[in-house]
Structures are given as C-alpha cells and as structure tokens.
Amino acid sequence: MAFKMSVQKYSGKISEVEIGSGERAIKIGGENILPFYNFDGQQVNTQKIGVEMLDVYPENWTDEVKNLYKDVADDSVKWAKHIEENIEPDFICLRLEGADPNGLDKTPEECAELAKEIVSNISLPVVIAGCGNHEKDTKVFEKVAQAVDGYNCLFMSATEENYKGVGAAAGMAYNHKVGAESSVDINLAKQLNVLLTQLGVKQENIVMNVGCSAVGYGYEYVASTMDRIRLAALGQNDKTLQMPIITPVCFESWNVKESVASIEDEPAWGCKEARGISIEISTAASALAGGANAVVLRHPKSVETIKTLVSELA
Secondary structure (H helix, E strand, O other): OOOOOOOOOOOOOOOEEEEOOHHHOEEEEOOOOOOOOOOOOOOOOOOEEEEEEEOOOOOOOOHHHHHHHOOOOOOHHHHHHHHHHHHOOOEEEEEOHHHOOOOOOOOHHHHHHHHHHHHOOOOOOEEEEOOOOHHHHHHHHHHHHHHOOOOOOEEEEEOOOOHHHHHHHHHHHOOOEEEEEOOOOHHHHHHHHHHHHHHOOOHHHEEEEOOOOOOOOOHHHHHHHHHHHHHHHHHOOOHHHOOOEEEOHHHHHOOOHHHHOOOOOOHHHOOHHHHHHHHHHHHHHHHHHHOOOEEEEOOHHHHHHHHHHHHHHO
C-alpha cells in the first residue's frame, strides 16, 4: 500500500506585509502553515534577513565586529551602501542609537535628515528602530516618518507606552508599517495589536516584535510564546495575532557574556568572535523555527549561514 502523508490544514492565515518600495521591496507573512512545514502547504514568502547598522559609530560593539565596518562606520550612508553591496541582505535595520537622551541626544530633525539620506541612497527596504527611550522615540519617529514618506519603511517599535504617537505618525499619517513590541507574552502581544487597530492602524500595516533573548538566557519563554501565538493565529483563526513577526536577534545576542567576554577572561571558551557568531546563529535559527518571518543580524557570517538555512528549508 502506498504511503500517504497526512496534511495539517489550518483555518487561519498570517497577513502579508510589504516593506520597502520598488523592485527590492519585500513581503513577509502570507502563510497558513507552521514555519518550514512546506509538506502541509505553500510557503508564500520565505523568511527575510536584515542587517543592523547605527546612525553613530558603534562604540559599544565588540572590536571584532567594529573592525568589519571600520572604513565606513563613521559615515552612515557609506555604511548602508557597504551593507547593500557586500553583504546583500533582504533589508537594512537602521537603529537610531544617537537619539538616546543619555547619549548624544540627537534631535528628531537630525535623525530625520540622516534617515532620508540613507533611504534615498540605497534600494533595500529599511526597518527603523529607535533608541529605546519611549518618549524620545515617539518624537523621533514622527519626524522620521515624514522625512521618509513614500519609502514604506517599518518602524520598530510601538510599545504600550508610545503606540498612539508611533501608530498615528508612522502607520496612519504616512502609511508606513508599524512594529508592535511586547515583552514575551501572548496576551501583551494581542493587547497591543488590538490597541493599534482600534487606533486606526490597518492590520496589514502591523508587524509583531514579540521579544527575544539570546539562547541560554531564558529563550524557552520566547519559544513558548511564539508557539502559542502561531498556533492561536493558525489553528484558532485568531485575527488579532495573525501579523507576521520580526525578531531583532542581534539586539540581544551580542550583549551576553559568551559574546563579549575576552579570551583572556575565558580562555576555555575559545575565539570571542566565533562565540558571538554562534550565539547569533543559534538564536536566529531558533526564532525562525518558532515563527519569525524576519530576523535582524549583525555579523556577515551569521547572515551567510542563516541565508543558507532558509534556502535549504524553504
């Protein structure tokens, strides 16, 4: 008797979100299967990989990663072009660290001017992340969203504290995409999605950032949250959770001890750069297997490895 594989059908479907404009625009989401379960259905859009860059010189990055960009990191436009031409990711994640009130405290106007210069000099889609100060990010995103009008950027992230300002400026006034950031909790993720849609942001303009941690640092909570979100979206047809997920892996993976401890402090651990790459790859692979439609990475070797993983499994 011939073998007949059983197929799992789901009533729910992840919404499809487009980021960027022109020929290099990308689409994430759109699937009604679990990650890489191509035997159950069609993977409409493959998982996308982005590379992080800053609006300032990356003083706090490890020397090994800083050296990769030493010739361009002083000029964010050159940095963006270098990433586009040499690493070839699906998108660039511009992190506006210089806006931090406890750092350089760059004005919203300065951030907007730089963001516009970057998006107008590259063809890759751009994801724009703030400095982490919710009040300052709201002011910055309002100006940046206006400056990059027409480029269809994703603004990451709108939180419970600032979703009104970010959602109104990025998602409604200028029709960009909005990243809904919650803290590794399915109920918080759902609540923020509801708040944004009630505000007037369209569901097809929302991408979830449900939180992340480096593997070995409580990642089981991230894994279980992603599982519950995807099963509720697909199996229970919960429309409030049917947004694609982006996971900024590098924000976490390059800050843990395994990535930053010198070989003098931990001689048994081996090469520091190799450790950081391994942590980033392991975390990214876990996020993609759990339901992330896009990940943000920092090291070119991590990008190369995860590209291969996605290509082989898609």
